[in-house]
Amino acid sequence: MDNEHDPWAQFSDHEEVILTQDRETGLRAVVAIHSTKLGPALGGTRMSLYADHPNPRGAAYSDALRLSRAMSLKNALAGLAHGGGKAVILGDPHQKSRQELLNYGTLIESLGGKYVTAGDVGMQVADMDVLGETSQFVTGRSPEKGGVGDSGILTALGIWQGMQACVEYLSGSNDLSRVTVGVIGAGKVGGRLISHLIEAGGARVIAMDPVASVRANLSATYPDLVFVDSFAEMLNCGLTIISPNAMGGFITPELVPQLASVGISLVCGGANNQLATPEVGNLLAAAGILYAPDFMVNCGGVIQVAEELVGANVERAREQVMQVYPTTLTVLESAAKAGITPVAAAEAAAWARINS
Secondary structure, three states: OOOOOOOOHHHOOOOEEEEEEEOOOOEEEEEEEOOOOOOOEEEEEEEEOOOOOOOHHHHHHHHHHHHHHHHHHHHHHOOOOOEEEEEEEEOOOOOOOHHHHHHHHHHHHHOOOOEEEEEOOOOOHHHHHHHOOOOOOEOOOOHHHOOOOOOHHHHHHHHHHHHHHHHHHHHOOOOOOOOEEEEEOOOOOHHHHHHHHHHHOOOEEEEEOOOHHHHHHHHHHOOOOEEOOOHHHHOOOOOOEEEEOOOOOOEOOOHHHHHHHOOOOEEOOOOOOOEOOOOHHHHHHHOOOEEOOHHHHOOHHHHHHHHOOOOOOHHHHHHHHOOHHHHHHHHHHHHHHHOOOHHHHHHHHHHHHHOO
Protein backbone atom coordinates (compact mmCIF):
# COMPACT_ATOMS: atom_id res chain seq x y z
CA MET A 1 0.00 0.00 0.00
CA ASP A 2 1.45 3.41 -0.96
CA ASN A 3 1.65 6.43 1.36
CA GLU A 4 -1.28 8.15 -0.33
CA HIS A 5 -3.69 5.37 0.70
CA ASP A 6 -2.06 4.35 3.96
CA PRO A 7 -3.14 6.74 6.75
CA TRP A 8 -0.40 5.41 9.03
CA ALA A 9 2.49 5.94 6.62
CA GLN A 10 3.02 9.65 7.22
CA PHE A 11 2.97 9.10 11.00
CA SER A 12 5.15 6.00 11.17
CA ASP A 13 7.82 7.78 13.21
CA HIS A 14 5.61 8.48 16.25
CA GLU A 15 6.66 6.71 19.44
CA GLU A 16 3.21 6.36 20.98
CA VAL A 17 -0.40 7.43 20.43
CA ILE A 18 -3.03 7.14 23.16
CA LEU A 19 -6.78 7.31 22.58
CA THR A 20 -9.18 7.59 25.51
CA GLN A 21 -12.92 7.87 26.03
CA ASP A 22 -14.77 8.24 29.32
CA ARG A 23 -18.53 7.80 29.10
CA GLU A 24 -19.26 9.31 32.51
CA THR A 25 -17.66 12.71 31.85
CA GLY A 26 -17.76 12.63 28.06
CA LEU A 27 -13.99 12.97 27.81
CA ARG A 28 -12.65 12.02 24.39
CA ALA A 29 -8.97 12.69 23.82
CA VAL A 30 -5.92 11.70 21.82
CA VAL A 31 -2.35 12.14 23.05
CA ALA A 32 0.39 11.85 20.43
CA ILE A 33 4.00 11.42 21.53
CA HIS A 34 6.22 11.95 18.53
CA SER A 35 9.69 11.87 20.06
CA THR A 36 11.44 11.75 23.42
CA LYS A 37 15.00 11.70 22.04
CA LEU A 38 15.88 15.10 23.48
CA GLY A 39 13.78 14.70 26.62
CA PRO A 40 10.14 14.39 27.69
CA ALA A 41 7.69 15.23 24.92
CA LEU A 42 6.33 18.75 25.47
CA GLY A 43 3.38 20.31 23.69
CA GLY A 44 -0.01 21.77 24.40
CA THR A 45 -3.48 20.33 24.70
CA ARG A 46 -6.14 21.90 22.55
CA MET A 47 -9.91 21.52 22.80
CA SER A 48 -12.20 21.76 19.79
CA LEU A 49 -15.38 20.22 18.43
CA TYR A 50 -14.06 20.32 14.85
CA ALA A 51 -17.61 21.20 13.87
CA ASP A 52 -16.58 22.22 10.37
CA HIS A 53 -15.09 18.81 9.61
CA PRO A 54 -17.14 15.91 8.23
CA ASN A 55 -15.20 13.54 10.51
CA PRO A 56 -14.45 15.37 13.80
CA ARG A 57 -12.78 12.37 15.45
CA GLY A 58 -10.54 11.83 12.47
CA ALA A 59 -9.69 15.54 12.38
CA ALA A 60 -8.76 15.55 16.07
CA TYR A 61 -6.59 12.46 15.63
CA SER A 62 -4.87 13.84 12.55
CA ASP A 63 -4.29 17.19 14.24
CA ALA A 64 -2.65 15.58 17.25
CA LEU A 65 -0.26 13.57 15.10
CA ARG A 66 0.70 16.42 12.79
CA LEU A 67 1.12 18.90 15.61
CA SER A 68 3.19 16.54 17.77
CA ARG A 69 5.69 16.09 14.94
CA ALA A 70 5.85 19.85 14.52
CA MET A 71 6.53 20.16 18.26
CA SER A 72 9.59 17.93 17.94
CA LEU A 73 10.94 20.30 15.29
CA LYS A 74 9.95 23.41 17.24
CA ASN A 75 11.52 22.26 20.49
CA ALA A 76 14.71 21.14 18.78
CA LEU A 77 15.12 24.37 16.81
CA ALA A 78 14.48 26.38 20.00
CA GLY A 79 17.26 24.51 21.79
CA LEU A 80 15.00 22.91 24.38
CA ALA A 81 15.69 19.60 26.13
CA HIS A 82 12.33 18.24 25.03
CA GLY A 83 10.84 16.08 22.36
CA GLY A 84 7.49 16.71 20.72
CA GLY A 85 4.00 15.80 21.83
CA LYS A 86 0.50 17.14 21.39
CA ALA A 87 -2.97 16.31 22.63
CA VAL A 88 -6.50 17.09 21.51
CA ILE A 89 -9.66 16.92 23.58
CA LEU A 90 -12.67 16.57 21.32
CA GLY A 91 -15.15 18.88 23.03
CA ASP A 92 -16.70 22.31 23.32
CA PRO A 93 -14.14 24.70 24.87
CA HIS A 94 -16.99 26.85 26.17
CA GLN A 95 -18.60 23.97 28.09
CA LYS A 96 -15.77 22.20 29.87
CA SER A 97 -16.57 20.26 33.01
CA ARG A 98 -14.21 20.22 35.95
CA GLN A 99 -14.43 16.43 36.23
CA GLU A 100 -13.58 16.05 32.56
CA LEU A 101 -10.40 18.08 33.08
CA LEU A 102 -9.50 16.19 36.24
CA ASN A 103 -9.88 12.88 34.40
CA TYR A 104 -7.74 14.16 31.58
CA GLY A 105 -5.09 15.19 34.10
CA THR A 106 -5.17 11.65 35.49
CA LEU A 107 -4.49 10.35 31.98
CA ILE A 108 -1.47 12.64 31.62
CA GLU A 109 -0.18 11.54 35.03
CA SER A 110 -0.50 7.88 34.03
CA LEU A 111 2.06 8.43 31.26
CA GLY A 112 4.73 8.93 33.91
CA GLY A 113 6.28 12.09 32.49
CA LYS A 114 6.78 10.94 28.92
CA TYR A 115 4.44 13.76 27.93
CA VAL A 116 4.25 17.18 29.56
CA THR A 117 1.26 19.26 28.54
CA ALA A 118 0.49 22.98 28.36
CA GLY A 119 -2.36 25.15 27.15
CA ASP A 120 -3.34 25.50 23.51
CA VAL A 121 -6.36 26.57 21.48
CA GLY A 122 -9.50 26.30 23.58
CA MET A 123 -7.62 25.87 26.87
CA GLN A 124 -6.99 28.62 29.40
CA VAL A 125 -4.58 29.11 32.30
CA ALA A 126 -7.39 28.24 34.73
CA ASP A 127 -7.86 24.92 32.93
CA MET A 128 -4.19 24.09 33.35
CA ASP A 129 -4.53 24.79 37.07
CA VAL A 130 -7.31 22.19 37.22
CA LEU A 131 -5.23 19.64 35.31
CA GLY A 132 -2.43 20.30 37.77
CA GLU A 133 -4.60 18.95 40.56
CA THR A 134 -4.31 15.43 39.17
CA SER A 135 -1.01 15.60 37.30
CA GLN A 136 2.44 16.95 38.02
CA PHE A 137 3.23 17.00 34.31
CA VAL A 138 1.33 20.20 33.53
CA THR A 139 2.76 23.59 32.60
CA GLY A 140 1.25 26.94 31.69
CA ARG A 141 -0.39 27.23 35.09
CA SER A 142 -1.07 30.50 36.88
CA PRO A 143 1.68 32.19 38.90
CA GLU A 144 -0.41 31.47 42.01
CA LYS A 145 0.01 27.76 41.26
CA GLY A 146 3.72 28.04 40.57
CA GLY A 147 3.36 28.54 36.83
CA VAL A 148 4.41 31.11 34.25
CA GLY A 149 0.91 32.11 33.18
CA ASP A 150 -0.35 32.78 29.68
CA SER A 151 2.13 31.45 27.12
CA GLY A 152 0.65 33.74 24.47
CA ILE A 153 2.84 36.56 25.80
CA LEU A 154 6.12 35.09 24.63
CA THR A 155 4.56 33.40 21.60
CA ALA A 156 3.68 36.85 20.26
CA LEU A 157 7.16 38.15 21.09
CA GLY A 158 8.79 35.34 19.10
CA ILE A 159 6.59 36.00 16.06
CA TRP A 160 7.44 39.69 16.31
CA GLN A 161 11.17 38.87 16.38
CA GLY A 162 10.84 36.46 13.47
CA MET A 163 8.88 38.97 11.40
CA GLN A 164 11.49 41.66 11.94
CA ALA A 165 14.23 39.23 10.91
CA CYS A 166 12.33 38.31 7.74
CA VAL A 167 11.83 41.95 6.82
CA GLU A 168 15.55 42.57 7.37
CA TYR A 169 16.37 39.60 5.17
CA LEU A 170 14.11 40.89 2.40
CA SER A 171 14.94 44.59 2.53
CA GLY A 172 18.14 45.05 4.52
CA SER A 173 16.26 46.82 7.32
CA ASN A 174 13.88 45.64 10.02
CA ASP A 175 11.88 48.87 9.87
CA LEU A 176 8.22 47.84 9.78
CA SER A 177 6.84 51.38 9.53
CA ARG A 178 6.69 50.96 5.76
CA VAL A 179 4.75 47.71 5.71
CA THR A 180 1.09 46.77 6.04
CA VAL A 181 0.44 43.60 8.00
CA GLY A 182 -2.76 41.58 7.79
CA VAL A 183 -3.26 39.81 11.13
CA ILE A 184 -5.69 36.89 10.93
CA GLY A 185 -6.90 36.09 14.43
CA ALA A 186 -6.49 38.77 17.11
CA GLY A 187 -6.80 36.67 20.26
CA LYS A 188 -4.20 36.13 22.95
CA VAL A 189 -1.37 35.76 20.41
CA GLY A 190 -2.56 37.84 17.48
CA GLY A 191 -3.73 40.65 19.76
CA ARG A 192 -0.35 40.91 21.44
CA LEU A 193 1.38 40.75 18.06
CA ILE A 194 -0.74 43.71 16.97
CA SER A 195 0.53 45.59 20.02
CA HIS A 196 4.16 44.90 19.04
CA LEU A 197 3.52 45.88 15.43
CA ILE A 198 1.88 49.19 16.26
CA GLU A 199 3.69 50.26 19.44
CA ALA A 200 7.22 49.12 18.63
CA GLY A 201 7.13 48.78 14.86
CA GLY A 202 4.90 51.59 13.69
CA ALA A 203 3.33 49.24 11.16
CA ARG A 204 -0.06 49.71 9.53
CA VAL A 205 -2.22 46.79 10.66
CA ILE A 206 -5.38 45.32 9.15
CA ALA A 207 -6.97 42.62 11.29
CA MET A 208 -9.84 40.16 11.33
CA ASP A 209 -11.36 38.25 14.23
CA PRO A 210 -14.86 36.82 14.74
CA VAL A 211 -15.13 37.87 18.40
CA ALA A 212 -16.80 41.25 18.86
CA SER A 213 -15.24 41.94 22.26
CA VAL A 214 -11.75 41.29 20.90
CA ARG A 215 -12.33 43.75 18.07
CA ALA A 216 -13.81 46.37 20.38
CA ASN A 217 -11.01 46.19 22.95
CA LEU A 218 -8.21 46.44 20.40
CA SER A 219 -9.96 49.19 18.44
CA ALA A 220 -10.33 51.23 21.63
CA THR A 221 -6.60 50.85 22.35
CA TYR A 222 -5.40 51.45 18.79
CA PRO A 223 -7.65 53.90 16.91
CA ASP A 224 -5.68 53.46 13.67
CA LEU A 225 -6.17 49.68 13.68
CA VAL A 226 -8.57 48.58 10.94
CA PHE A 227 -10.77 45.50 11.27
CA VAL A 228 -12.31 43.81 8.24
CA ASP A 229 -14.95 41.11 8.02
CA SER A 230 -13.34 38.78 5.49
CA PHE A 231 -9.98 37.80 4.09
CA ALA A 232 -11.14 38.86 0.62
CA GLU A 233 -11.66 42.35 2.01
CA MET A 234 -8.26 42.21 3.72
CA LEU A 235 -6.54 41.42 0.43
CA ASN A 236 -7.78 44.72 -0.97
CA CYS A 237 -6.00 46.73 1.73
CA GLY A 238 -2.53 46.92 0.23
CA LEU A 239 -0.94 44.23 2.39
CA THR A 240 2.73 43.34 2.20
CA ILE A 241 2.68 40.73 5.00
CA ILE A 242 0.03 38.32 6.21
CA SER A 243 0.18 36.79 9.66
CA PRO A 244 -2.08 33.75 10.29
CA ASN A 245 -2.68 33.42 14.03
CA ALA A 246 -5.78 31.23 14.23
CA MET A 247 -6.27 27.60 13.22
CA GLY A 248 -3.96 25.82 10.77
CA GLY A 249 -4.26 25.01 7.09
CA PHE A 250 -4.96 28.60 6.08
CA ILE A 251 -2.49 28.81 3.19
CA THR A 252 -3.89 26.57 0.46
CA PRO A 253 -2.50 25.97 -3.03
CA GLU A 254 -5.40 28.00 -4.45
CA LEU A 255 -4.60 30.97 -2.21
CA VAL A 256 -0.97 31.35 -3.27
CA PRO A 257 -1.69 33.03 -6.65
CA GLN A 258 -4.03 35.47 -4.91
CA LEU A 259 -1.34 36.43 -2.43
CA ALA A 260 1.18 36.96 -5.21
CA SER A 261 -1.26 39.03 -7.25
CA VAL A 262 -1.72 41.62 -4.49
CA GLY A 263 1.98 41.94 -3.67
CA ILE A 264 2.33 39.83 -0.51
CA SER A 265 6.05 39.32 0.15
CA LEU A 266 5.96 37.50 3.50
CA VAL A 267 3.84 35.02 5.44
CA CYS A 268 4.76 35.00 9.14
CA GLY A 269 2.35 34.08 11.92
CA GLY A 270 1.70 32.08 15.03
CA ALA A 271 -0.76 29.45 13.85
CA ASN A 272 0.50 25.88 13.79
CA ASN A 273 0.50 24.05 10.45
CA GLN A 274 -0.28 27.15 8.42
CA LEU A 275 0.36 25.36 5.12
CA ALA A 276 -2.59 23.21 4.07
CA THR A 277 -0.22 20.75 2.39
CA PRO A 278 3.58 20.45 2.36
CA GLU A 279 3.83 21.44 -1.30
CA VAL A 280 2.41 24.88 -0.51
CA GLY A 281 5.87 25.82 0.77
CA ASN A 282 7.24 25.19 -2.72
CA LEU A 283 4.41 27.13 -4.32
CA LEU A 284 5.08 30.14 -2.09
CA ALA A 285 8.78 30.06 -2.94
CA ALA A 286 8.01 29.80 -6.66
CA ALA A 287 5.70 32.81 -6.34
CA GLY A 288 8.43 34.87 -4.67
CA ILE A 289 6.73 34.88 -1.26
CA LEU A 290 8.91 34.25 1.78
CA TYR A 291 7.41 31.87 4.31
CA ALA A 292 8.67 31.89 7.90
CA PRO A 293 8.13 28.30 9.12
CA ASP A 294 5.58 28.40 11.94
CA PHE A 295 7.57 26.10 14.21
CA MET A 296 10.55 28.44 13.90
CA VAL A 297 8.84 31.69 14.92
CA ASN A 298 6.02 30.59 17.24
CA CYS A 299 8.26 28.81 19.75
CA GLY A 300 7.95 31.52 22.41
CA GLY A 301 5.08 29.81 24.17
CA VAL A 302 6.80 26.46 24.52
CA ILE A 303 9.97 28.18 25.72
CA GLN A 304 7.87 29.92 28.35
CA VAL A 305 6.18 26.77 29.61
CA ALA A 306 9.42 24.77 29.48
CA GLU A 307 10.89 27.35 31.83
CA GLU A 308 8.17 26.45 34.33
CA LEU A 309 9.83 23.06 34.74
CA VAL A 310 13.23 24.49 35.69
CA GLY A 311 12.51 27.55 37.80
CA ALA A 312 9.74 29.68 36.28
CA ASN A 313 12.13 32.53 35.46
CA VAL A 314 10.13 34.43 32.86
CA GLU A 315 12.94 36.90 32.11
CA ARG A 316 15.29 34.03 31.30
CA ALA A 317 12.64 32.61 28.97
CA ARG A 318 12.21 36.03 27.34
CA GLU A 319 15.93 36.23 26.62
CA GLN A 320 15.77 32.82 24.95
CA VAL A 321 12.79 33.88 22.83
CA MET A 322 14.78 36.86 21.56
CA GLN A 323 17.04 34.31 19.84
CA VAL A 324 14.25 33.73 17.32
CA TYR A 325 15.64 36.74 15.46
CA PRO A 326 19.15 35.36 14.77
CA THR A 327 17.81 31.83 14.29
CA THR A 328 15.44 33.09 11.61
CA LEU A 329 18.20 34.93 9.78
CA THR A 330 20.46 31.87 9.93
CA VAL A 331 17.74 29.57 8.56
CA LEU A 332 16.83 31.96 5.74
CA GLU A 333 20.44 32.41 4.74
CA SER A 334 21.00 28.64 4.84
CA ALA A 335 17.96 28.09 2.65
CA ALA A 336 19.17 30.61 0.07
CA LYS A 337 22.66 29.14 0.03
CA ALA A 338 21.38 25.59 -0.42
CA GLY A 339 18.67 26.56 -2.90
CA ILE A 340 15.91 25.07 -0.74
CA THR A 341 12.81 26.44 0.96
CA PRO A 342 12.94 27.93 4.46
CA VAL A 343 10.78 25.02 5.66
CA ALA A 344 13.32 22.49 4.38
CA ALA A 345 16.21 24.44 5.93
CA ALA A 346 14.46 24.78 9.31
CA GLU A 347 13.53 21.09 9.36
CA ALA A 348 17.09 20.09 8.47
CA ALA A 349 18.47 22.14 11.35
CA ALA A 350 15.94 20.65 13.77
CA TRP A 351 16.52 17.05 12.67
CA ALA A 352 20.28 17.55 12.92
CA ARG A 353 19.89 18.39 16.61
CA ILE A 354 17.37 15.60 17.26
CA ASN A 355 19.63 12.97 15.67
CA SER A 356 22.92 14.29 17.00
